[in-house]
Amino acid sequence: MHSSCGNIAVWWNNLRNGEYYMKFTNIGPIKNANLTLGQLTIFSGGNNQGKTYITYAIYGVLKELTARYELLDVEQAEIFLSENKYTFSKEEFNKAYANFIVSTIRKSSNRILSKVFSSGIKTFEDSEILLDPQEVIEMIGLTRTEHFRKQIEFRNILFIFELAEKTISVSYLKKSQNSGLNTEEMLPEEFTLDRRFLNMVFSLIIQDYISNSFNYIYVPAERTGINVFSKELHNGRANFIDDLSTLDEDDEKIIKSIRERKSTYPQPVDEYVKYLNSLEDYDIMINESNKISQIIRDKMIGGRFGFDKEKGTAYFKLKDDSKVSLHMASSSAKSLYGLDYYLDSILGDNTNNFIIIDEPEINLHPSNQIEFAVLINYLIESGVNLIISTHSDFLMKKLANLALLNKIKKQPGISRENTKIYNFENQTLSEIDYFNKDNVFENFDKNYQNLENEYFNLVDLMHEEIEDEL
Template sequence: MKLSLKNIGKIETASVEINGITVIAGENNTGKSTVGRALFAVFNSFYNIQKQIESERVQNIENLIDMMYRNVTNRYTRRFDSGEIAQKIVAQIYLYKDDTEAVKDIIVKTILQYDENFEKHIGDNSIDEYIVRIKDGLNVADLDIFKSVLEKKLDAEFAGEVNNIFTDKTGEIVLSIKDTNIIVTIEDNAVKSVVGKIDLHTQTVYIDDPFVIDEVRYTYGIDNSSLDHRGYLREKLNKENNANLIDEIIASNKLDNIYRKISTVISGDIVKNKRSGLGYQRKNTDKVLDVKNLSTGFKTFAILKTLLMNGTIEYNGTIILDEPEIHLHPEWQLLFAELIVLIQKEFGVHILLNTHSPYFLNAIEVYAVKYGINDRCKYYLASSQDDISTIGDVTNNIELIYSKLARPLQELENERGRL
């Protein structure tokens, strides 16, 4: 997999390969996170494309049916399921997209099963306007709906500033997977065109803040298409364990080594607590501690373990880790680096990792050699000048990263020498 960016966020140019562990190192505010956000938005937009398009159609029709019912009856409560009607229409779109009367018939007949007075209300209020709008919605092209889905995700990740605000140049995101190139062109922060198509069967999970685990209780009732990576992660942390997948992994010893190492920090499990959020339950006790009361570093491991155990981290999946070392003391940094390497080795996961720590970078290097995956690792250096950032491949000269990141320590040593 390869991701290339032009004039996206702070990035003027970047081209990174992600076939194992890809590390982007650099100082703060050099555009490292821009790569992860772009990857998350584009990759997840191509996950189960047809299902996402159908979901958008259903949501549109459901909203119009609800609006129609309220305006016709002056009632805000209903006993019928407008979503179910919408799903029936979308499931047989070929029957309804050119037949206004058929659309009207299925809606009216279904509502009459629950509200026998609805037909009387229709006599006084025309519903034709809503029926036409529903039919028009059915005739919107799949590509236009997909562009809207992608635009929502990009907007959520970049807060409406997808293009580089310091230039008027067109933005471009190119995602290459196997022999397929997806080219997304962006102008004025809107998706102008999408060339290429691929239906992905795995999703990207993006981890950048351990405190997200405190917010899991607030995930309900949110439009999934507009979730940023933080909201998506909350949903996945709230996911039930996939018992079949766990049994399969344990049986093949894929998870055994990882689980033993992570259990040296977190031996218990993250569970639903009585206050509708998440809690931590240690082994051999029925006591549950609210996750808000866990240390920040502990939460980092709790998130990783939960995503492993509930099947979110899956074979050939993709993980984005944005400076995971921040809240970890040196010993736990080493363990976390080892776990990342083991997850890549055992699951074949594609990992995009941002860091500004030479210590953590070195740990990734060492464990990649230890576990025999150093040939699957790529290293990039992010640099910035005048609000414009570039990212270059330094895999064959990693010392450039250490030189950049270690400079502050050298300056401190120089200061010590002047005392």
């Protein structure tokens, strides 16, 4: 990991077409970067130029937006405890809650970044993340107008959170053993209801609401191996912890040291492993009407994935209904495992979805890279926010063609207005005009031009050698 990670400042400003302005300073090899996230954001450039650093940092911000934060200040908690209820105006709540999130993230920048990179906190000791409160409100779904009600019962007390069009209220009711709910009864003597406990309870409820309004996933470049060995990675860690129980009591210091060890994987990779292992925990239903996931199954891999619960293994099912173990499937199929299921689960669920894919072209033939561009176009049409880093000029050229086609036919999908492309080079990044061919494809075409020039120079030399022999 690069040793200089200094100040990191991120501002999310509400621009037109759902764009978000961000500024980074000294993160990995990137010294200074200004960028705007579009609905589709593309990172290109050579290896070791900082693309993964930036995408990891973005992931860390998205994850932190779904963390638990305080709801009631001291005065509000006192009113709540005396009246059993507190009601906010929605505008008041949104502003206060978003400001609290922004303040907490700013103060915890080094912790957030060290966790996402699985690095020591000193690596980011001077780091800072700044967010725009209004943008936070929109990103996590607090501007939604539909009615939401959630309740949690604890020690015969029912805690209620209710979100209406213009108000948000929190309340509690004492549950009577004989007559249901009774607000007049006193709390149990052995139980102290205080501000800290109230914030814990209601932050859990709000976190549940936000989690159902705001989704994100990071699909790492290491996915081919992870997709095959995710269960072994998970079981290896679990067995390692279980083995601690066999140590003697005299090894207490060793036990403590081992238990305090953190994952050596960056957080986005670790979370992806957990996602893959969760696929066996629910009954996967193939959504035949989902044209996006069907692109993967019908046009890119020619089959579908499944999970054998008895054997505890994933498999690939061909169109002729024959099955092969996932590790026996093609590399292209392995690289796409799990993505179709994720798309089935999120599309049409009325949430704000962010998908980050590192090198979507991995193990894909050029024809499938082109199909992946079509899939991206459908994702943008469906309202998904997508961030990709790529080395594929096939993917880039097809995306450019789709943007032009959408403009000609006046249809939704990729467009100049909702797409941002950045090239990473020489410790910085610069925006590329999506419709200027000389800019968009220079990252790839200059290499083709060099190879072509080299070829024709060699052909000329060969002809000269032949002429000399004659």
